[in-house]
Amino acid sequence: MAGALSHINGNSVLHVPCRPDPKQFPCRAFKVSMLCNQSYWASINSDIEAHLKRAIPIREPLTVFDPMNGLTFAAPRSTAPTLCVAACELVGGHRDVALPAASALWLMYSASFIHEHLPLMQSCRPKSDVRHLYGPNMELLIGDAMIPFGFELLAKSDDPARNNSNRILRVMVEISRAIGSQGMIHKQYHQVESYRSNNTKSNHLEKIKKHKGTLHACAAACGAILGGGSEEEIEKMRRYGLYVGKMASGVERNDEELNKLVEEMRASATKELRGFNEAKVQAISNYFESNFMCAQV
Amino acid sequence: MAGALSHINGNSVLHVPCRPDPKQFPCRAFKVSMLCNQSYWASINSDIEAHLKRAIPIREPLTVFDPMNGLTFAAPRSTAPTLCVAACELVGGHRDVALPAASALWLMYSASFIHEHLPLMQSCRPKSDVRHLYGPNMELLIGDAMIPFGFELLAKSDDPARNNSNRILRVMVEISRAIGSQGMIHKQYHQVESYRSNNTKSNHLEKIKKHKGTLHACAAACGAILGGGSEEEIEKMRRYGLYVGKMASGVERNDEELNKLVEEMRASATKELRGFNEAKVQAISNYFESNFMCAQV
Numbered sequence: 001m002a003g004a005l006s007h008i009n010g011n012s013v014l015h016v017p018c019r020p021d022p023k024q025f026p027c028r029a030f031k032v033s034m035l036c037n038q039s040y041w042a043s044i045n046s047d048i049e050a051h052l053k054r055a056i057p058i059r060e061p062l063t064v065f066d067p068m069n070g071l072t073f074a075a076p077r078s079t080a081p082t083l084c085v086a087a088c089e090l091v092g093g094h095r096d097v098a099l100p101a102a103s104a105l106w107l108m109y110s111a112s113f114i115h116e117h118l119p120l121m122q123s124c125r126p127k128s129d130v131r132h133l134y135g136p137n138m139e140l141l142i143g144d145a146m147i148p149f150g151f152e153l154l155a156k157s158d159d160p161a162r163n164n165s166n167r168i169l170r171v172m173v174e175i176s177r178a179i180g181s182q183g184m185i186h187k188q189y190h191q192v193e194s195y196r197s198n199n200t201k202s203n204h205l206e207k208i209k210k211h212k213g214t215l216h217a218c219a220a221a222c223g224a225i226l227g228g229g230s231e232e233e234i235e236k237m238r239r240y241g242l243y244v245g246k247m248a249s250g251v252e253r254n255d256e257e258l259n260k261l262v263e264e265m266r267a268s269a270t271k272e273l274r275g276f277n278e279a280k281v282q283a284i285s286n287y288f289e290s291n292f293m294c295a296q297v
Numbered sequence: 298m299a300g301a302l303s304h305i306n307g308n309s310v311l312h313v314p315c316r317p318d319p320k321q322f323p324c325r326a327f328k329v330s331m332l333c334n335q336s337y338w339a340s341i342n343s344d345i346e347a348h349l350k351r352a353i354p355i356r357e358p359l360t361v362f363d364p365m366n367g368l369t370f371a372a373p374r375s376t377a378p379t380l381c382v383a384a385c386e387l388v389g390g391h392r393d394v395a396l397p398a399a400s401a402l403w404l405m406y407s408a409s410f411i412h413e414h415l416p417l418m419q420s421c422r423p424k425s426d427v428r429h430l431y432g433p434n435m436e437l438l439i440g441d442a443m444i445p446f447g448f449e450l451l452a453k454s455d456d457p458a459r460n461n462s463n464r465i466l467r468v469m470v471e472i473s474r475a476i477g478s479q480g481m482i483h484k485q486y487h488q489v490e491s492y493r494s495n496n497t498k499s500n501h502l503e504k505i506k507k508h509k510g511t512l513h514a515c516a517a518a519c520g521a522i523l524g525g526g527s528e529e530e531i532e533k534m535r536r537y538g539l540y541v542g543k544m545a546s547g548v549e550r551n552d553e554e555l556n557k558l559v560e561e562m563r564a565s566a567t568k569e570l571r572g573f574n575e576a577k578v579q580a581i582s583n584y585f586e587s588n589f590m591c592a593q594v
Contacts, residue, residue, distance in 0.1 A: 063486050064478040108445075115441055120417060120433040136417040137489045140437075144412055145482040147444045148405075152473035155466045165462035169452045172469075176449035181361040185442040189360050192434045 040283045044085045044095070049073075051099040052106060055153055067134045067142050068149070074133075075110035079248055080219035080241075086284055087220040087237045090276050093227020097164065100157035101171050101222045104150035108179045109215070111146035114139050116188065150175075164226070171222045178218035187211035216245025236272045243269035337580045341382045341392070346370075348396040349403060352450055364431045365439050365446070371430075372407035376545060377516035377538075383581055384517040384534045387573050390524020394461065397454035398468050398519045401447035405476045406512070408443035411436050413485065447472075461523070468519045475515035484508035513542025533569045540566035 056069045081102035088098035117130040118140055132139055154172055158165045177183055187208055194204035220241030224234040243265045273281045353366045378399035385395035414427040415437055429436055451469055455462045474480055484505055491501035517538025521531040540562045570578045 061479070061483045061486075063490075064483050068478060112441070115437060118417065118437065120415065120437060138486070140412060140415065140417065141482050141485055141489075143441075144409070144444070145478040147441070148448075148473040148477040151445075151448045152470055152477065155469040155473065158463065158466045160463070165466055166455065166457070169455045169462055169465065172452040173449055176445040176452065180445040180449065181365060181442040182358070185438050186358045186361050188438055189358075189435070192438070193360075 041082060041086075041287050044082050047095060047099060048081050048085065048102045048106060052103045055103060056149075064142070064145060067138055068145060071114055071134070071139065071142050072107060072110050072146070075113045078105070078109045078215065080109065080215045080245070081105045083216055083241055083244065084219040084223040086280075087223030087229075087241070088227035089223075090237070090273075090280050090284065091224045091227040091229030091233045093223075093229070097157075097162070097226045098223050100153045101175070101226055102219075104154050104175060105215070105219055105222075107146045107150035107153075108175065108184075111143040111150075112179065112184055112188070114143040114146075118143075147179075167225050167228075171225055174218050174222050174225070178214055183211065183214050183218070187214075212249035213242040213245030213247075216248060217242035233276075236275075240269050240272035243272070338379060338383075338584050341379050344392060345378050345382065345396060345399045345403060349400045352400060353446075361439070361442060364435055365442060368411055368431065368436065368439050369404060369407050369443065372410045375402070375406045375512065377406065377512045377542070378402045380513055380538055380541065381516040381520040383577075384520030384526075384538070385524035386520075387534070387570075387577050387581070388521045388524040388526030388530045390520075390526070394454075394459070394523045395520050397450045398472070398523055399516075401451050401472060402512070402516055402519075404443045404447035404450075405472065405481075408440040408447075409476065409481055409485070411440040411443075415440075444476075464522050464525075468522055471515050471519050471522070475512055480508065480511050480515070484511075509546035510539040510542030510544075513545060514539035530573075533572075537566050537569035540569070 052072060056065060056072060058069055059065050084102045084105060085095055085098045089095055117132075119132065119136055134142070151172060154168055154175075158168055179185070190204040190207040190211075194201050194208065197204075217238045218241070221234050221238040224237040229237065247262065247265055247269075270285060273285065349369060350366075353362060353369060355366055356362050381399045381402060382392055382395045386392055414429075415433055416429065431439070448469060451465055451472075455465055476482070487501040487504040487508075491498050491505065494501075514535045515538070518531050518535040521534040526534065544559065544562055544566075567582060570582065
């Protein structure tokens with residue numbers, strides 16, 4: 001996987017992008033203009049990052065908060081948190097109510113990436129190029145700290161004036177399932193097993209495929225829940241998230257099959273957005289389609 | 298550390314008790330009768346275990362739920378979940394409202410034990426006798442799944458009829474802090490560092506000492522919050538939990554110093570329980586004092 005070096009505390013650390021470098025994987029079949037106005041997305045990303053930076057300042061205990069801060073921003077990024085905030089605004093909610101959930105999703109995704117690349121003994125994972133700047137012990141601990149910290153951010157966003165505690169608790173169940181035993185962990189089990197056994201590889205790859213898009217589906221549904229969307233809107237956003245998440249997670253590189261699949265997913269995703277504010281729908285579609293389709297080809 | 302073998306799926310697995318085997322560490326200075334009526338505690342433990350067994354049935358995906366079930370009940374037990382339920386009842390709450398929090402604490406403690414004993418490369422931990430029945434990869438994943446699952450159990454215990462969502466969210470913040478970057482993770486960092494560096498060992502041991510009892514303090518406070526205790530009662534229970542937690546975590550084995558410390562903690566702990574139902578106070582004091590004081594000597 002392509003990587004780029006950046007610096008934390010004077011040491012270099014490898015960033016692994018969540019999608020391939022467009023220079024290395026030039027767009028072909030679905031090349032769309034990347035010049036569409038991305039200021040909407042840039043502003044969402046900037047707000048999530050600012051929220052997280054306020055939540056994880058470099059403070060005591062420094063021995064924990066310094067590496068937590070470093071690892072949170074060094075890990076590759078998922079577009080799921082951005083989608084969470086966009087979904088909230090799409091159903092008419094205020095951006096601020098979705099920022100803690102988006103930050104929690106960011107933290108959970110980072111923790112998962114860190115733990116996925118831990119150098120375990122008796123491991124059957126493929127060799128990773130990710131450098132362990134803080135050492136495996138610290139990275140195990142920091143990953144463990146990020147998960148409850150994400151839930152803490154969510155729990156603290158309870159605001160009696162907004163009477164939103166039931167929505168927050170519902171979002172917590174959604175996130176627990178998406179990152180836990182029925183979601184990301186189940187997918188990671190099949191990833192580990194697919195490396196271990198050649199005989200059952202295809203079965204495991206099939207299971208991994210089924211899980212693709214679940215984090216984006218959860219993110220979009222959570223945004224809609226927090227934004228006060230109706231049950232119908234929440235389910236529409238969940239399905240939209242699933243489609244764009246599947247596209248973000250990658251599909252097979254067989255061009256003909258790829259073209260067909262991407263067309264189907266694009267059509268299904270677009271269908272789910274019917275009935276919402278048209279200007280916002282256009283911004284969402286442009287962003288996800290241009291990003292994900294470039295990434296696939 | 299002393300261990301006992303039990304069997305899961307036909308394989309033997311090492312259980313490491315959370316306190317030393319009384320046969321190997323006979324009580325001396327504070328030998329108190331273990332014949333006191335422990336049925337109250339046995340009934341709490343049995344209810345927590347039943348609640349957890351219902352929450353983690355052997356169901357699909359079996360590849361995740363089977364080891365999660367096995368590891369949850371194989372890990373050594375903390376008395377913190379029991380204290381959570383007792384504190385709830387002590388302030389007049391119904392036992393059922395504290396069972397999800399007690400189960401969450403059980404899961405978090407198990408996850409922490411599993412990850413603490415993972416065989417990492419470049420590790421500076423002491424060699425562990427704990428056998429890895431499911432393999433390090435699976436045990437890393439299951440630990441990661443247990444933490445959000447604990448939060449899910451708590452979030453799902455929201456009951457509109459009880460109007461308890463604010464209490465649940467408050468308990469989530471308490472638990473996040475106790476197990477996260479400001480609690481258990483910070484302690485574990487100092488544990489790792491105390492093995493790595495002989496020069497700074499005493500500084501790290503001092504920091505570890507400061508963290509002792511925080512999980513029990515959190516558990517007791519959470520029980521009191523969920524049971525509807527007043528702010529004064531919640532803080533009394535937190536302090537009581539801190540004292541018994543410090544006793545449970547062990548103090549130095551210098552007999553004279555030990556006797557003095559245990560006496561001081563016992564007095565402080567007893568003081569915190571003044572004003573509550575006397576019969577229940579007696580049951581709590583008997584249980585914790587007999588267990589922990591035997592464990593220390």
